[in-house]
Amino acid sequence: MTQTVLTAANITHTYELGPHQVTVLHDINIEIRAGEVLLLAGPSGSGKTTLLQILGCLLKPTSGQVIVCGERASGRDSEALAALRLRYFGFVFQAYNLFPVLTATENVMVALDLLGVGKQQAMERARALLIKVGLGERLDSYPSQLSGGQRQRVAIARSMAAGPPILMADEPTAALDAESGQKAMQLFCALAKQNHAVVIVTHDPRIFHLADRIIHLEDGRITRCETAPRRWPHEKESAG
Numbered sequence: 001m002t003q004t005v006l007t008a009a010n011i012t013h014t015y016e017l018g019p020h021q022v023t024v025l026h027d028i029n030i031e032i033r034a035g036e037v038l039l040l041a042g043p044s045g046s047g048k049t050t051l052l053q054i055l056g057c058l059l060k061p062t063s064g065q066v067i068v069c070g071e072r073a074s075g076r077d078s079e080a081l082a083a084l085r086l087r088y089f090g091f092v093f094q095a096y097n098l099f100p101v102l103t104a105t106e107n108v109m110v111a112l113d114l115l116g117v118g119k120q121q122a123m124e125r126a127r128a129l130l131i132k133v134g135l136g137e138r139l140d141s142y143p144s145q146l147s148g149g150q151r152q153r154v155a156i157a158r159s160m161a162a163g164p165p166i167l168m169a170d171e172p173t174a175a176l177d178a179e180s181g182q183k184a185m186q187l188f189c190a191l192a193k194q195n196h197a198v199v200i201v202t203h204d205p206r207i208f209h210l211a212d213r214i215i216h217l218e219d220g221r222i223t224r225c226e227t228a229p230r231r232w233p234h235e236k237e238s239a240g
């Protein structure tokens with residue numbers, strides 16, 4: 001049986017906007033399993049990013065429970081939540097969030113340094129990860145010397161540095177051309193094959209066919225859930 005790595009139960013979220021309160025998520029229930037690529041889709045403002053942040057323990061929900069690999073997130077202080085994130089999550093943001101003054105290798109090493117990995121070992125692991133994402137020839141390049149797709153791959157390598165069971169990405173292909181977007185998705189699919197759970201917020205219909213599951217949100221509610229066997233790009237091409 002596939003292992004559940006992340007559970008959201010009865011999640012509701014309300015933002016305070018001055019004197020007003022806006023409820024943007026209503027009673028969301030999701031179970032996320034190891035080895036799946038799950039997309040959170042829906043129109044702008046439907047609550048996708050808020051939900052991703054709650055699932056990733058970056059934001060505390062107004063009510064409801066998030067359980068990560070059997071551990072409850074609710075009731076923890078910020079330090080304990082940060083420890084939970086470090087142990088269980090890798091994050092990839094649309095803006096990549098790379099340090100401009102550090103090379104690709106050094107950007108990945110930062111994540112390993114946070115875990116207390118020594119410099120030499122961190123450098124070897126960072127290089128191995130970058131080679132894995134196809135950047136073996138750009139190990140010493142600075143972000144400004146890389147294309148958007150290459151920066152995205154550095155961000156993916158960095159998010160995976162600690163080998164977290166859950167990878168979360170917010171609009172990872174939005175700023176990429178079709179080919180780079182497909183390459184990034186191939187990396188996510190390969191990670192899912194290695195039993196990581198991959199959760200992606202997206203508007204991008206070009207990647208829908210690569211998901212195992214698509215949860216559609218509208219006005220903060222789950223309106224539809226599609227389950228589709230993931231098809232790899234080469235299978236799609238050969239299938240015509």
Ligand SMILES: Nc1ncnc2c1ncn2[C@@H]1O[C@H](COP(=O)(O)OP(=O)(O)OP(=O)(O)O)[C@@H](O)[C@H]1O
Pocket residue numbers: 015016017022024042043044045046047048049050051
């Ligand atoms: N920090 C905040 N304070 C107040 N309201 C917020 C905040 N963040 C988001 N919102 C509001 O919550 C709603 C959901 O926003 P969210 O960013 O989660 O949606 P989204 O589906 O990810 O949108 P998009 O696709 O445009 O990024 C929107 O109406 C937004 O204006």
